[in-house]
Structures are given as C-alpha cells and as structure tokens.
Amino acid sequence: MNDDPLIRCHDLTKVYRKGRIEVTPLANLTLEVPRGEFLGLMGPSGSGKTTLLNLISGIDRPTSGTLWVGDHEISNMSRGQLTKWRSTECGYIFQLYHLVPILSAYENVELPLLLQKRLSRKARRIKVEAALELVGLADRSDHRPSELSGGQEQRVAIARALVADPALLVADEPTGDLDRESANQILKLLSELAGVHQKTIVMVTHDARAAEAADRTLHLEKGQLVESGGGGVA
Numbered sequence: 100m101n102d103d104p105l106i107r108c109h110d111l112t113k114v115y116r117k118g119r120i121e122v123t124p125l126a127n128l129t130l131e132v133p134r135g136e137f138l139g140l141m142g143p144s145g146s147g148k149t150t151l152l153n154l155i156s157g158i159d160r161p162t163s164g165t166l167w168v169g170d171h172e173i174s175n176m177s178r179g180q181l182t183k184w185r186s187t188e189c190g191y192i193f194q195l196y197h198l199v200p201i202l203s204a205y206e207n208v209e210l211p212l213l214l215q216k217r218l219s220r221k222a223r224r225i226k227v228e229a230a231l232e233l234v235g236l237a238d239r240s241d242h243r244p245s246e247l248s249g250g251q252e253q254r255v256a257i258a259r260a261l262v263a264d265p266a267l268l269v270a271d272e273p274t275g276d277l278d279r280e281s282a283n284q285i286l287k288l289l290s291e292l293a294g295v296h297q298k299t300i301v302m303v304t305h306d307a308r309a310a311e312a313a314d315r316t317l318h319l320e321k322g323q324l325v326e327s328g329g330g331g332v333a
C-alpha cells in the first residue's frame with residue numbers, strides 16, 4: 100500500500116492571456132489529496148474550480164508550479180503525453196454527462212478502451228460489463244442516452260470514467276442537473292468508489308448537501324484554497 104498522497108500540487112499557477120488581458124484563476128495553490136479521498140471543492144462562479152480540475156486531469160497545463168499525480172509529474176508532460184496518461188489514469192465526469200447520443204450505454208462506456216490498442220474485443224467486454232454492473236446498469240447496456248433518465252445517464256458517464264480503472268476521478272458538478280433523489284444516488288456511488296474501491300475523487304459542487312457526501316471540502320476564493328473542516332461546509 101502506498102501512503103503518499105495521490106495528488107500533490109505545489110505553487111500551482113494558471114494565467115490565461117489573450118492580447119493585453121490577463122486572467123489568473125489560480126495563484127500559487129498548494130494542495131495534497133490522499134489516495135482514496137473523496138474531496139469536495141466549492142467556490143463562487145469564476146473562482147477557478149474548473150481550471151483546477153482541468154489541470155489535475157491533464158486537460159490543461161499550469162503556467163508555473165508543480166503537479167504530481169501518483170508517480171507522474173504531469174506539470175512536465177507534453178500535451179501528447181498527457182492525452183496518453185489521461186486515457187488510463189484519470190476519468191472525467193461532467194455536469195451534462197457528454198454521452199454520445201447515437202451510441203448505446205455499452206458503446207459509450209467502451210469508448211475510452213478503444214484508445215488502448217492492445218485490448219481485445221473480449222477483454223473490452225469484460226471491463227465494460229463490470230463497469231456497468233458497478234453503477235447498477237448492467238440491464239440497460241443496449242439503451243441509448245435518450246432512453247435513460249438523467250441519473251442513469253450520469254451513471255453511464257461514471258462507468259465510462261471508470262472503465263479503464265484510473266486511480267483518479269474528477270467530477271465537475273456531477274449532480275448539478277439532477278433531482279434530489281438521483282443526485283443522492285450519484286453521491287452514494289461516488290462515496291463507494293472512494294471508500295470501497297479506493298478511487299481518489301475531486302468533485303466540484305455548488306450544492307452544500309452534495310459537499311456533505313465528501314470526506315473533506317475545500318473552498319476556492321480568488322485562486323486560493325480555504326479549508327472548511329471535514330465533511331461538508333462550515
């Protein structure tokens with residue numbers, strides 16, 4: 100068992116420049132996230148939450164500072180290396196699911212595995228079926244997104260994020276478009292993925308009740324983190 104934190108950000112800064120305009124959504128941010136932690140991230144709109152998720156997941160690159168995820172210094176990787184790293188090491192869950200409408204639940208979940216050229220069709224099937232089973236949708240694998248409820252679509256999206264067995268899941272307001280009951284199911288699932296399956300989860304949310312499901316909640320304000328104690332908001 101490796102006791103090092105999965106995520107280690109040090110002095111992380113992101114500056115966006117367009118012409119003479121400069122925006123600094125993150126300034127010298129330092130953060131460690133232990134393996135298996137379900138971390139909630141709150142903060143006003145524009146406070147840099149999505150920017151931070153995009154850095155942690157290798158979608159975007161920091162302007163300065165260091166960022167390690169496990170044994171990988173992702174702040175040092177090229178965009179090509181990041182794309183490859185992300186395909187096995189990080190799953191991304193979006194507010195509006197981002198499923199491909201013409202594909203079945205099964206085919207949506209299979210998509211990330213198609214990037215791994217070595218996997219046979221049968222090996223992919225075993226992984227896709229296990230991921231759908233884990234989110235409780237084994238019986239809906241032939242259904243397209245339009246034939247599923249919002250909560251079910253989000254569970255398919257979680258299966259897709261999980262299927263390559265990454266250590267890290269990031270979620271940007273995963274319950275933001277759901278009714279209370281569906282939201283609670285998604286939060287319970289994320290808690291289990293952290294607690295039982297040792298996934299490290301970083302979840303952005305606007306919802307104080309969603310944040311209560313997390314092991315710890317941090318607040319972003321003007322590019323800086325403010326801690327609010329364990330389990331929920333102060």
Ligand SMILES: Nc1ncnc2c1ncn2[C@@H]1O[C@H](COP(=O)(O)OP(=O)(O)O)[C@@H](O)[C@H]1O
Pocket residue numbers: 115116117122123124142143144145146147148149150151
């Ligand atoms: N690609 C970009 N180019 C320029 N500015 C950006 C870009 N992405 C985000 N920003 C700016 O960075 C700040 C933080 O954005 P974001 O991380 O999306 O905030 P949040 O998710 O907390 O609402 C905002 O001021 C936003 O306008």
Ligand SMILES: [Mg+2]
Pocket residue numbers: 148149150271
């Ligand atoms: Mg955002």
